[in-house]
Amino acid sequence: MKNQESVIYVNMLGGFSISIGDKAIVDKNNQAKKPWSLLEYLITFRGRDIPVEELIDLFWKDETSNNPAGALKTLMFRVRKLLEPLGYPTQELIFQNRKAYGWTKDLTTICDTDRFEDLCVQSEAPDLTAEKRLSLCLEAFSLYKGNFLPKSEWESWVIPIHTYYHTLYQKLINRILKMLEEKKDYPTMIDICQQTISIDPYGEDAHYYLICALYQSGNQLMAMEHYQRVNDMFYNEFAITPSIRFKELYKLISDKKHGITMDLSTIREILLEGGSNKGAFCCEPSVFRDIYQLETRAIERTGDSIFLCLLTISNLKGELLKPAVQTRAMDELGESIRNSLRRGDIFSRYSVSQYLMLLPTATYENGETVLKRIIQNFKKEYSRKDLSITYSLQSVTPN
Secondary structure, eight states: OOOGGGEEEEEOBSSOEEEETTEEEEOSSOSSHHHHHHHHHHHHTTTSOEEHHHHHHHHSTTSOOSOHHHHHHHHHHHHHHHHGGGOSOHHHHEEEOSSEEEEOSSSEEEEHHHHHHHHHHHTTOTTOOHHHHHHHHHHHHHHOOSSBSGGGTTSTTHHHHHHHHHHHHHHHHHHHHHHHHHHTOHHHHHHHHHHHHHHOTTOHHHHHHHHHHHHHTTOHHHHHHHHHHHHHHHHHHHSOOOOHHHHHHHHHHTOOOOSOOOOHHHHHHHHHTTTTOSSSEEOOHHHHHHHHHHHHHHHHHHOOOEEEEEEEEEETTSOOOOHHHHHHHHHHHHHHHHHHSOTTOEEEEEETTEEEEEEEOSSHHHHHHHHHHHHHHHHHHOOOTTEEEEEEEEEOOOO
């Protein structure tokens, strides 16, 4: 059995480091990018002898060199210099023969990626208890400090491996959060979600479960605030809307008081909370849908005339605007709608470039006049020649 001094520990998730005993090297500043990248490649594919031609093609594919074999030898010399602080003969760590190089097979190399993958596989065994399954999943989670070789993430050979481990990680997170939700272990859910978001800020699952856990643990205000931040992030960063599942959360978390009370005046205050804002009422799409369905039922009895209206912002070709312009334009259009409609009217942001409105009005022409007024008010506040606003309206009919 090899002693601990002869075991090489390598971390590749969230950063790159190698340690033997109490000595380690870490790629902190990435000043010598190519030597570090070659070292990462040798260790990643440590189970085989890597032909010289393969390495030359990988590292000088887009470069012209009169002596690529000589350039590879020079680069390998620089790699060995990186390894010297480990205090182990570098010729033994990287072997060489006439046609290939490779990472040592004589010493045991333990990589966090292998352990992470093994734990993910073990946790899916069918005969495990719920506690053992969760324990294995949490151990795997603790190993994933970040994406695979983040400083080399755009290297062609890194991309598919990164995708593989990141997919494993996403499935792992989903399983952990479902198990914790079943146990109603909301504090651990919150902790897991926050760690996940620090690594993958744009993954919707972690945000979804974080909002649920905050709400279920009594932090409704924090749940609402995080929902709004995530909603804004999807709009502003990617010009996309969150999923329907995510939007449905709004119904749950916006119900701020759900206990039993016999005091009708208290209930009235709750119902009026946040209702003193000037202008038309802006609501979430899920709330707009519920109000629309109520209106279709009401006009069955009253026979009132109500129009569903759509405003769309685009460039002159009918395409989405650039994200920064899109964000500003939609904000301005929202304000124009709010200030142009009556206080009893409702509207909602339907997509990254559209608003929906319900207009109780007698005729199609009246509805068209209102929409033209909104567009005119918008152009007073935000005048750009490279954008276009189109509208359409349709009479609401009973179900």
